[in-house]
Amino acid sequence: MELATSSTGPLYRIGAVSKTTGIPVSTLRIWETRYGAFSPVKTEGKQRLFEERDVSKAILLKQLSGEGHAISAIAGLALEALRRMSNLQRTAHPQLAPIGQPVSLAVVGLSMANRIESKKFVAGLKRHQIKVTNVLVDLEAASQAAFTDQPQVLLIKINTLQTPVHATIQALIQQHKFAQTIVIYNFATEAVVQAMKFSGLIVRREPLSDSELAELLQSVLFVDQARAQEFGTSGAVIASRKYSDETLSRVAGISTNVLCECPKHVAELISQLASFEQYSQECLNRNAEDAHLHAYLRSISGSARSLFENALEKIAAHEGIDLREGAG
Structure with a gap:
């Protein structure tokens, strides 16, 4: 899907955004021109190039408009405000909330956040509900972030794993006490991967399908949350x-x-x-x-x-x- 990169990350053609989100090109154009939902970069040939944040916003606009929100009322909202609305919407409708407590999740990497927030992925989780509390662009942003609502799981998407990356992740876990940390990567040496696994991280290499990612998340959740609470364990996520x-x-x-x-x-x-x-x-x-x-x-x-x-x-x-x- 990626076409080029800018200082803020990869850029995508409108057709690629349409294919990824399932939103017709004509609808994306209307949301942009009529409602100001996006401000894509335009080439000399007047071609629209969208950032990763635009893809995230398109996914949330599609979800919220499908749940009854007028696009005219939500198109101008910031991505973070749309994400909060999405979390509230799921909580407000019991029929949308599976059994058990919501699993709070901090996501590092916008492309991973887009996958997690899609309806297709949520459906793959079956009984469990995901609440994305924080989305950070990269590890540097995560290291400087203040997590107001303590997430239970930290999910990181990173291209290359190196020893300094491992150290940064460990410092992040020490600071915020995540119950579980999952790292999805593209390239790494076996020594670094083994060191990360030994320190308690769950490490998986791409490519990873949505169903495989859903299974990975389910593997860190308590089987019986109610029984776990009887024995003094709170929350939906198994601690390390x-x-x-x-x-x-x-x-x-x-x-x-x-x-x-x-x-x-x-x-x-x-x-x-x-x-x-x-x-x-x-x-x-x-x-x-x-x-x-x-x-x-x-x-x-x-x-x-x-x-x-x-x-x-x-x-x-x-x-x-x-x-x-x-x-x-």
Whole structure:
């Protein structure tokens, strides 16, 4: 779809925008000339070239106008205002909201945000509702952003992965405490990819279909949100691992009097579940045919692992066990 680039990113012909959004060329022209929805760059030959933000806006205008908003009333709104309206619209109509809490998502990369916000993608999520709280152009913008509504998941689309990129992402996670971070990339060395996976990130290489991306997102969601909340876990998203294998091994070796071998058994279960969680994630990466099954298995094992981590915390508090990394 890309034709050229500007200082703000790639530029697209109106025909390419029409194909991507499903909006007729004639409608895009009306929205531009009559309602001032877009301000495309024009070549010397008077050809319109649209930015990525224009594609994002077109997708949201199509969605909101289809839900009853007059195009004359919303065409002049900024992209961020349209995104807020879209989130409110989904919340206001129960028939549009699947079972469970909305999954709040911060997206780095406008092209990825366009995919996430399309109706086709939302339909692929089946029971879950996505609420895009923040859309950032790139990692630099994300590093400087103030997230007023704390997103649960950070979804990053980046062309090339390098060690400094990994460091930037880690700093971002430390600052904002995302429950899960998913990185979609085009090019990277195996060493960097493995380092990112080892640090708890979910890393996938393009090309990735909308259905595969939907399965990837579903793999980080609690299977039974209501039951999870009963056991002290809030939110729809499974948190990343709290304890390393070293910490779990240390806890498993501690003898206690009151709870017999409960710390040992729970620590061993967490370690086994975490291993199967990672195994299921790798299967999800490799096998597109069985993606739904492996997304479910990853979600099941991750949900159980997170609940048992909460159980281990209760046991540790009762027994006076120090769960801090590196504690003796």
